[in-house]
Structure formats: C-alpha cells, structure tokens
Amino acid sequence: MIKKSLTAATALAAFAAGPALADFPERPIQVIVPYSAGGSTDLSMRLLADSIERNFDGVTVVVRNQPGGGGGIGTSAALHARPDGYTVGAGAQGPLALLPHLGGTDYTIDDADFIGVISRSLQVLVACKDAPFSDYDAFIEYAASEKPQIGNSGAGGANHISAEAFAAAAGIAVESVPYNGSADARTACVGGHIDAMVASPAEALEQSKAGNMTPLFIMEDERIDLFPDTPTAVEKGVDFTWSSWKSWIAPKGISEEELAWLREAVKVAASDEEFVQKMTDMGEFVVYEDADTFQSRASGDSKMAHDAIDALGMLGMNN
C-alpha cells in the first residue's frame, strides 16, 4: 500500500517537474536495434536506455533486436514504424548510409528523421600478424608492387567500403577479403591469414600491446590519445577520414514536440557520467551530436559511400 502510494507520488512529482510536454512519453519507448543482442551497437543502446531511465523518472526504454540483412531488416522496421514517437531505431552507418546504395532495401536515408549521435566508432587500419609491413610508409610501398589482402566484416559493410575508399584516395590497389562479422576477421588477422584489417581502437590497442596487430594509420583528422605515435592518413597527404557512428533515428512524421523530447532525452542521457564511463570502457568514443550535425554527417557519409560503392561496381546490385 505504502509502496503503491510512493510510486504514485514519484510519478506525480515527475509529472509536475517535467517540461511542458509532461504527457509524453506515457508508455515505454521502443528502440529497434537492427543487430543481434550482445554486439557493440546493442550494448551501446542498452547503456543509453539505462541512462535515459536513470535521468528521466518514470520513463521506460525497451530495446528490441531485429537482426538480419546486414541491419537492413531492423532499420526498415524502424523507419516504417508508426510515427507516434514510441518507436525509434538505432541508427548505424552501414544500414543507413551504405546499404541503400547496394539496393534491396525498401528505404533510403531520406526516409529517416534524425534524433542524435551518441558516439563515434573511430577506425584504425592495422597490419596483421606476420604482415610484410609494419608502418604506413612500408604499407604504401608494399601496395605498389603487390595487393595487400585486407579483411573486413562483410561485403558491402562499413569497413569494406572504408578500406576501398582509402585505397582509391591513396591511389593504391588492395584485395578485400570479406568475413562473416568482425570477430571472424579479427581471428584471421591475429592468426596471420590476412595482411591488414580495419579495427576499432579498443580491439587494436589490446592486440597491438600483445604484438599481434600493428596500427598503420588512424582514419581521423588528428591523432588520437590511444595511439599518439600512429599517423593519420591526412598528415600523410591523403585526404581521407572515416568513422562510423551510433545514433537514434526515427520514422518521418513524428510531431515536433515529441521529436524535441526525444532529442533532449538523448542529449541528457549521452552526457551522463556513468554512461560515458561504460561506453569508454567498451571502446566507444562518446560524442553527442545534435540532429542537424548528425544529418549532415550522415548525408556526407552516404555521398562518400555512394561514390566508393559505384567505383566497386556494386551500385544497385541487389535491386
């Protein structure tokens, strides 16, 4: 009895203290993750859900996994959901900015409304165990005579396209070897079955300490703290940066007020101290970006991916 009235009191307090739109959300918000439970996107979304629930009393966020089709199935479900603000999607670079160019999806990036970016996943090109090169210059030199074999987590996926886009920008030729997911590619890399791969700083750091991977360059504008000695492609004279991101997207047609609430919720949750700590431990680079910045980043990536995919002859191959 006491407990019940306490809950009611808390709910009332939250109602009174909340912003003008106190009646939203009145039921759980569902976020569709287009990958299996347990992957880095899924875990990030669970941490974000946790953070929103911690920062907004009485709000529940439910993570729903709809994997398959390289993230296309879940992303499609999110973008075609009823635009009432109670269903949003985990926006990932692959299914949003890349997949529509390959064809076979029933959406494009223009079908999405943008809520906010919570983190960016930086990318490092690493030399694998026993590779015939161990720094950027040696890599480029090797590539002049022989095509290095670069592993990726799946044909047409983000790190396939980024490796090919770099090769095009640097004027070298590489041979992409697709694996079934990044874990498989990493295994092949540590075992020395490929020459190089695109890795996240977190996985590269541990393995490079153990001597199984050697970072070649960072796909950022500037060097990063984790690898102060590793150059960027930009400082080596190749105009190339690439990072993927984790975000919230929504179907078009949600009312302005509800959209504003969702954007504010992501903003607050993404700066929560515990959230930042856990994300950083997981190797994510937490950086909040608002809807406009997100939109221009996503469109830019989509444009860049379009050109890279076109150059590979994969444009619209699944249409």
Add this chain to the structure above:
Amino acid sequence: METLSYLSQLLNPAILGAIALGTFGGLIIGALPGLTATMGVALLIPLTFGMTPVMGINMLIGIYIGGIYGGCVSSILLRTPGTPASAATVLDGYPMAQKGEAGRALGMATVGSAVGGLVAAVILATLAPQLAAIALEFGAPEYFALALFGLTIIASLSGDILKGAISGMLGVLIACVGADPISGVLRYTFGISGFASGFAFTPALIGLFALSEVFTQMEKLATGEIVSKKITGRWPSWQDLRDSRGALVRGSLIGSFIGIVPGTGSGTASWIAYNEVRRSSKTPEKFGTGYAPGIAATESANNAVCAAALIPLLALGIPGDVVTAVLMGGLMIQGLAPGPLMFQSNPDVIVGIFGGTFIATIFMFIFGMALIPLFSRILMIPRHILSVSIVLFCFIGSFAINLNPVDLYTMVGFGVLGWGMQKFGFSQAALCIALILGPMMEANLRRGLLQAHDNLFEFASGPITQLFLLLTVLSLAWPMIAKRLARRRSATTQENEDQ
C-alpha cells in the same frame, strides 16, 4: 598461494548465488525453444553492470552452461531442439523418451553434459595458453576442409546413401538463400527483404524437427495408432553408464577441440561427436533407436564446447563462438579487455572464471538431476493437448528469436518439408547438418580461393587442410574398407577351420 586466494573469492555467497541463479535461468532459457543461450547471455548483460567483474562474468557463464544443457530437455521430450546445439540429441533422446524412458534419457544427458563440461574446464584451466594456438592455425582452407569432413557424417548417418545424399544436397542448396558471403549479392530472396540473411536457422530447425513431428503425431492420432505408455525409468542404469564410457570420453574431447576452433560452435561439435562415437561403436545399428551412448556423445560434446570456447577468448581475445562473442562484450563493459595480456593484468579474473566454470557445471548437474522427475511429467500430458502446446511453442519460439515475421513462414515451410521427408524416408538429420556446415564450407572455399588467386594447390597446401581432406576420403571409403577387412578376416578363419 595467490591462486588460492583468487579462488576463495568464489566462496562468497553472493557470487555463488549469482552463478546458481545464472545456471538455473540458463537451464530454463535453454529448455524453451527459440530462446537460446546467446540470447540469454545478451539480455542479462545489463544486470551485471553493477556487479564485480568476477561475479558478473560468472553469472553469464552460468547462463551459457545452463542454456546449452537446457536445450536437451525439449529435444528429448518434445523433439524440439531448445537450442541448435541440441539438435543431434533428438536422434537418440527422443526415441528413448518415446519408449517411456524420458527420465533415463534426461539423466544420461545430464551426466554427459556434466562430464563434457568438467573435462573441458580442466583443459581450460591447465592448458589454455598452449591450446589457444590451435585457434590461430585455422585459415579459410582449414575451415573448408573441416566442414567437408563434417559433411561426410551424412553418408554414415542416413541408412539409404542415395536419399541421404539428396537430403544433404537439398540442405546445401537451401543454405544458399540470402546474401552471398563473398560478394554480398542477394540470392534467391525473390525480393523479400526478410530473407536477406537467408532462412533463419533456429526457426528452420524448430520446423524441421518439432512441427514435422506434430504433423506425424496428428496423423497417428487420426488413425488411432497412438498407445500412451507409462513413464518408467528415472535414472540412467549402470549399464548405460558403462556403455557410454567411450562416448563420454570421445564426446568431451571432440567438443573441447571444436570449441577451441573459433567460429564453429556446439552445433557442429555435437554432430561430429555423434558420428565418431557411432562409427567406433561395436553396435552402430543401435544408434538412433534410443541408445544411451548416442545421448552421451552429443551432450558431452556440446557442453565441452562451452568451456573450450573460453580458451581462445581469454588467451587471445578472440571469441570461440557466438555466445563467447557476446561474453566478450560483457567483459569489455566491465573495463576488462580479453587478450593475451589479461593473464598478467587480471589474474584474479582469469582464475575466477576458471573456478566459476567448474562451479557452474556442478550447479548445472545438481539442478538438472533435481528437475528430471518434473520434466518427465510433461509427457504425461495427453497427446492431443501436448501437440497443440508444441505448435504454440513452435510459433512463439520462431518469432522470438529475431522478431521477424518471415521466420514464421520459414518454420512452417520447414515443418511441411520435414514431415514429407520423414514420411518418405529422407534423413532430416542430413538436412540439418548440411544447413550448419554448408554455409561454412561455401564461404571458406570461396574466401580461400580468393586469397590463393584460384590456385587449388596453394589452397590445399596446409598440413591441417590435408589432414582433414585425408580424413574425408577415409571416412567415405571406410564402409568399403571395413567390408573387405571383414571378408578377409572371415576368409582366414575359414581357412584356419579348414586346416
């Protein structure tokens, strides 16, 4: 000395409680079709946020071990593999349960799982860094040869070689649906985006084994052929255990080996173990009729994979299967990076995980044994009610796994296919094996040829590749060789008698 202090942290009642809770929860999750160990671990990771690393990770390992074991319950009782790891347990577990000896089958599975788990845990604790090196030897050609060797199981598992081959080929073809593993082009999806990843595996299995069996039972109900049997037998007999000694040893070792090789997993291990045990048995004809060593082989193998898959994860930072990939995420959230350096940087966590694996296996054994009488009672439910409930579970389980409505079509389609196959004597097991190994074989053949620039000799140049290719040839030729040997032996005895 230090090791002892690291181990003693496990005696903390909170940690023991977390492991027990995880194992019990895993058992239930595994027993429910459509809820797999992977999902169980993934969904409960947020619960471990507030725990210490040793406590959180050991709870997840408990779910993993309990979940892989729990899959056998519905395999044996309902012919519904609770997880893909237990599909091979259907072969002998279900017939034994149908003879009214569900308790005996479950008991054998529990003993098998515990033995497999403990053997692999010992290997994990003693030889992890040394054995982890094996994981790195496997490149594309090696995986291809392993998958090819695995596919030879089809020849020996199906009584009728021609029908077995047809089932196997059908499985390989079905596995082609979805995105091409090398180019990413969608194949045979007919524009339905839900099939972009191919037929989902668990719904296909549920349809193939469980729904098809419901159809068969309904047929029998309609013609009044069903006689309900009393449930007898609650424990495996000493005779069963004696018969299964070899099966337990082989299953545990095969499971441990397959577990160490990344990207293979418990489904592959249980089929290969079943086949090896059957091949080396003096009475191979008893397999498939409800024979205890058949259950012992598959269950010891799939639980051995659990602990063995932790070996490359902890020693190298590369996950051995899907569940350990999820576990790796859990470790990273705790601020621990699995990899070669973890043995130096966090020995307390490593030793804690070794100890936790033992404890979880023991809890699994205790809970499993205690629940057998309760589980066996499920079969006392009248057949027509049970069948309806199974159909319900088939649908819920198939949908729960990916929340993809297309998976329901997959499940029903495979149900009809399985029913037809059963009726006309085609092996469902052969189809299932091909579904597991077909994609692995195709992707690695093409990846390997891509890397070797289509040079077959370079592709097949590694010693491990050659070993598995040789084993493939031997295993296909074995029936002929065995026949010839037997003839020669009988000829010599004949001669001896003549003299």
